[in-house]
Amino acid sequence: MILDKLPKPQRRQEGEAVGSSDDHMKLTRLFVSFADCNIDYSSSVHYKTPSRMMLRVGDLRLSSNLIWPAPQKQGFSIAFCDGALYLCKERFPYTFENSKIPRAGRFLSAIQVDVDSLGIDGVASADKVLAAMDYMTIGTLSSCDAIVVVSNSPPVLGTDASLQTSLTVGDLCVYACKDSFTRFVLTFSELSNDLTTLDSSALEVLRSQSYADLDEPEDTESQIDVIEQKIHAFEELKRQSVLRAVPGTGNKKPDHDFLLDGYDWTTVDQDESSKVEIDDGEEQSARWYRDDDQSQVTSMAFGKAVIATPSFGVIDPLAQQERQKLRVVTHHFPMTIVSDPMHDAADMGIGKLISESAKPQTKTRILIHDLSIRFRLFDGYDWPDLLDTRQRRTGMKGSFILDDIVNFTPEEELEISAVQSAKTNERETDVRAQLLGDLLGSPSDKPSETFKSCPLPEERGALLKEQSERRRLARRTAKYVQFVASGVSVRLDSLALSQDHRLASCLNLKARDFFLAETISSDRPVKMAGEWINDADHPRETSDGLVTMKVRYHNSLVYGLVEFDTHAQFGVLNSL
Amino acid sequence: MTPNNEIVNDKCEALVKILPLRCILDQRAIRFIRLFARVDGDDESSNVAKSTKAKGRYWFPPPLFTSFRFKPFKLKVDYRPEKLDTQALRNGAIVELVNLSPIDNMVLMLGQVDLPDVTGIGEVLALAARQWVEDVCSTQLLKFLVNSRPLEPFKTVSQGAGDLVVLPWEAMQNGESVKKALRAGMKSFSKAVVYEAFTVTSRTSEFIADQISKLSVSGIGSNALPSRPLEAPRGVFDTAPHVVESITRGLQAANYKIVVVPYREYRRTGAKGAVTSVLKGIPVAIAAPASGAAEAFSYGMLGARNHFSPDIRKEEEASLRGLHLDR
Numbered sequence: 062m063i064l065d066k067l068p069k070p071q072r073r074q075e076g077e078a079v080g081s082s083d084d085h086m087k088l089t090r091l092f093v094s095f096a097d098c099n100i101d102y103s104s105s106v107h108y109k110t111p112s113r114m115m116l117r118v119g120d121l122r123l124s125s126n127l128i129w130p131a132p133q134k135q136g137f138s139i140a141f142c143d144g145a146l147y148l149c150k151e152r153f154p155y156t157f158e159n160s161k162i163p164r165a166g167r168f169l170s171a172i173q174v175d176v177d178s179l180g181i182d183g184v185a186s187a188d189k190v191l192a193a194m195d196y197m198t199i200g201t202l203s204s205c206d207a208i209v210v211v212s213n214s215p216p217v218l219g220t221d222a223s224l225q226t227s228l229t230v231g232d233l234c235v236y237a238c239k240d241s242f243t244r245f246v247l248t249f250s251e252l253s254n255d256l257t258t259l260d261s262s263a264l265e266v267l268r269s270q271s272y273a274d275l276d277e278p279e280d281t282e283s284q285i286d287v288i289e290q291k292i293h294a295f296e297e298l299k300r301q302s303v304l305r306a307v308p309g310t311g312n313k314k315p316d317h318d319f320l321l322d323g324y325d326w327t328t329v330d331q332d333e334s335s336k337v338e339i340d341d342g343e344e345q346s347a348r349w350y351r352d353d354d355q356s357q358v359t360s361m362a363f364g365k366a367v368i369a370t371p372s373f374g375v376i377d378p379l380a381q382q383e384r385q386k387l388r389v390v391t392h393h394f395p396m397t398i399v400s401d402p403m404h405d406a407a408d409m410g411i412g413k414l415i416s417e418s419a420k421p422q423t424k425t426r427i428l429i430h431d432l433s434i435r436f437r438l439f440d441g442y443d444w445p446d447l448l449d450t451r452q453r454r455t456g457m458k459g460s461f462i463l464d465d466i467v468n469f470t471p472e473e474e475l476e477i478s479a480v481q482s483a484k485t486n487e488r489e490t491d492v493r494a495q496l497l498g499d500l501l502g503s504p505s506d507k508p509s510e511t512f513k514s515c516p517l518p519e520e521r522g523a524l525l526k527e528q529s530e531r532r533r534l535a536r537r538t539a540k541y542v543q544f545v546a547s548g549v550s551v552r553l554d555s556l557a558l559s560q561d562h563r564l565a566s567c568l569n570l571k572a573r574d575f576f577l578a579e580t581i582s583s584d585r586p587v588k589m590a591g592e593w594i595n596d597a598d599h600p601r602e603t604s605d606g607l608v609t610m611k612v613r614y615h616n617s618l619v620y621g622l623v624e625f626d627t628h629a630q631f632g633v634l635n636s637l
Numbered sequence: 638m639t640p641n642n643e644i645v646n647d648k649c650e651a652l653v654k655i656l657p658l659r660c661i662l663d664q665r666a667i668r669f670i671r672l673f674a675r676v677d678g679d680d681e682s683s684n685v686a687k688s689t690k691a692k693g694r695y696w697f698p699p700p701l702f703t704s705f706r707f708k709p710f711k712l713k714v715d716y717r718p719e720k721l722d723t724q725a726l727r728n729g730a731i732v733e734l735v736n737l738s739p740i741d742n743m744v745l746m747l748g749q750v751d752l753p754d755v756t757g758i759g760e761v762l763a764l765a766a767r768q769w770v771e772d773v774c775s776t777q778l779l780k781f782l783v784n785s786r787p788l789e790p791f792k793t794v795s796q797g798a799g800d801l802v803v804l805p806w807e808a809m810q811n812g813e814s815v816k817k818a819l820r821a822g823m824k825s826f827s828k829a830v831v832y833e834a835f836t837v838t839s840r841t842s843e844f845i846a847d848q849i850s851k852l853s854v855s856g857i858g859s860n861a862l863p864s865r866p867l868e869a870p871r872g873v874f875d876t877a878p879h880v881v882e883s884i885t886r887g888l889q890a891a892n893y894k895i896v897v898v899p900y901r902e903y904r905r906t907g908a909k910g911a912v913t914s915v916l917k918g919i920p921v922a923i924a925a926p927a928s929g930a931a932e933a934f935s936y937g938m939l940g941a942r943n944h945f946s947p948d949i950r951k952e953e954e955a956s957l958r959g960l961h962l963d964r
């Protein structure tokens with residue numbers, strides 16, 4: 062950290078000394094960097110799904126210029142690159158890490174520092190250690206840059222926010238088979254459930270908050286009055302929304318003469334640039350557009366009092382000549398980089414949630430730019446040893462390993478049930494042996510240990526067969542289903558509570574392109590679903606996303622619930 | 638919380654807009670996705686929910702969508718069945734009839750769906766899918782029949798023939814130029830005929846080439862036909878390299894069976910062995926060049942079709958975009 066002192070520029074008065082200590086602002090340059098570190102998580106023994114996850118962080122940097130006293134806005138930059146997520150099928154013990162702690166033998170038991178039983182002795186490279194521990198690579202993230210801006214004063218314009226986070230994310234890839242993907246989802250679900258659910262005490266607090274205001278009025282009549290006022294306010298909002306013409310929605314029913322095959326998919330959404338007014342029905346025409354401001358400026362520049370527009374009936378040739386120099390209006394790029402969320406939501410009938418005089422303030426804003434996602438789900442299993450006999454036989458016989466359309470002969474059915482019952486008996490025997498403990502003799506007396514390094518021929522054959530089966534059922538990298546989305550941009554605005562509106566948060570999601578591909582039916586990838594390009598039938602605007610989604614959360618009108626809904630949204634955000 | 642001490646759902650409204658999509662579906666791939674998404678044994682997510690509740694914790698319920706709207710969009714679908722489940726068909730699953738024949742270039746219009754008061758995104762998707770299926774079954778079921786592979790060429794040609802009559806009629810009704818409308822109708826009809834002629838010829842000759850190559854003995858490799866290039870040909874001249882390679886591969890297979898193998902047999906066992914191997918190689922000597930020529934002809938027809946229908950070629954190029962760079 063480097064500590065600097067900056068003198069504040071000021072007017073000097075006569076006789077005043079320059080550089081007095083009271084006038085200085087303090088600047089602290091903060092720079093924190095982590096490189097090549099791992100974040101390890103092992104699922105709790107109280108959870109049903111045993112697993113251990115490791116997040117490898119290639120490089121993480123945090124930087125900021127901290128100014129004191131706090132300025133109007135403070136910015137932070139967080140850069141993350143080269144991350145990978147690994148998943149293990151069990152709660153792999155931390156004995157190796159424990160053994161590295163100085164004097165671990167003093168305060169840890171022998172089992173907790175036993176490295177020999179791990180089976181990773183003599184393994185040199187990190188990848189081989191991960192393979193020996195049965196870790197699978199679940200996902201990777203190439204880079205993520207975040208700019209966080211904290212505003213210390215309330216936002217003034219609709220485009221400002223108290224806390225704004227802008228993320229530029231690179232490629233997010235997930236590679237998994239069915240078993241590893243299921244285990245990852247369950248691990249994540251159990252953890253997020255614990256973090257986002259309410260316990261009994263929190264529920265009681267919520268319950269008391271919900272009915273706190275109901276305790277204040279002394280009689281039921283005033284309670285009813287308050288509720289009626291709220292309902293009346295809601296009706297008033299509805300009435301205003303009906304009266305006010307909201308662009309993009311309209312109250313008219315679609316005219317069936319203009320429908321194509323009975324569908325209104327030719328409706329054109331509202332143009333982003335609000336300063337240009339386009340006549341109804343002329344959205345597709347190609348011509349120069351003018352705005353009224355230019356004509357007024359022109360007339361004033363020539364010092365004429367008359368506004369040279371055709372509506373006034375007076376046309377000044379010089380002004381007209383100037384009007385011919387039209388400026389090109391960029392339809393495909395908005396005038397401001399971050400537009401007002403109220404404007405974006407206009408086509409969703411947002412008028413019924415905010416009154417005309419309301420100026421919703423944005424508390425938190427999250428922006429994600431140009432994210433690329435790739436999910437590749439493979440045929441096969443990452444951990445074939447966890448399969449039962451039926452699943453293994455099905456995998457060997459079907460057209461792909463996960464296939465279930467397999468008809469077994471009666472002899473095969475008998476063989477499968479015999480093997481499964483034998484394994485069940487073996488498990489029961491092990492449990493019995495554990496319960497009986499030393500009564501059966503010490504573990505070193507087991508006869509199988511003698512022949513461990515030199516198996517019998519039939520054991521060797523069974524071992525080879527087992528290994529061959531595992532290889533066949535393992536992940537098939539050439540057979541997969543892949544989902545790719547590129548150019549994903551997300552905008553999430555969370556608004557401050559207010560009596561003037563019921564809008565809580567707005568979410569805009571747009572994906573420029575996505576497709577679903579598979580190599581199950583043939584050796585070459587085939588696009589199962591993707592964009593249909595036909596410039597003659599349905600030309601596409603460059604700003605259009607292949608998928609666009611808008612979601613508006615709003616506060617419910619049940620009395621006393623306003624505060625709760627906001628907390629719930631953040632709970633949902635956390636779980637996301 | 639409600640007076641009944643339940644946690645209230647978040648309320649929201651949503652709007653989804655999707656541009657026209659192109660789908661090439663294979664029965665095996667659909668089955669794979671269905672099996673991948675299926676949860677084996679007990680419903681594990683509900684077990685997680687039960688265990689959470691059992692521990693005395695309370696979930697936030699999923700959001701309540703007071704309005705979830707999907708805007709209408711188009712789908713162009715190709716479907717490749719693998720096999721027909723006759724047992725299911727006998728049990729009343731009429732949907733199995735879809736697996737009778739491949740479906741080509743079927744355009745479905747999925748109408749606007751408005752779902753009020755639905756809880757959770759899973760229910761939204763299920764209800765939306767159900768509404769679309771009901772809408773398609775009630776209004777567009779005929780498309781599954783006319784777009785099946787045996788009937789699709791007739792449909793396209795008859796649409797072109799219809800333009801030959803309808804366009805001049807409409808021009809006459811609206812007082813426009815009948816001559817121009819007639820010319821447009823002729824153009825549409827001839828385009829449809831040419832397109833279908835090239836497509837059907839290409840597919841038929843590809844099928845013949847594939848069947849013949851399976852009969853030929855694998856001497857040089859397991860398949861006498863070279864694999865087609867990844868990019869769609871823009872015209873007839875773009876098909877030249879693959880055409881030459883197909884014919885050459887066929888001639889090489891014939892040469893191997895008629896010349897090389899008999900020569901080796903002659904060196905090993907004498908004239909009798911050579912004559913025997915020549916006789917054995919005659920079928921391959923006929924089949925391999927024939928399959929190569931059929932494949933060359935098929936690919937040439939494909940190039941000619943793409944030359945006359947550049948919009949179809951652009952669609953095919955778009956369907957390949959972004960696929961092979963990810964490998």
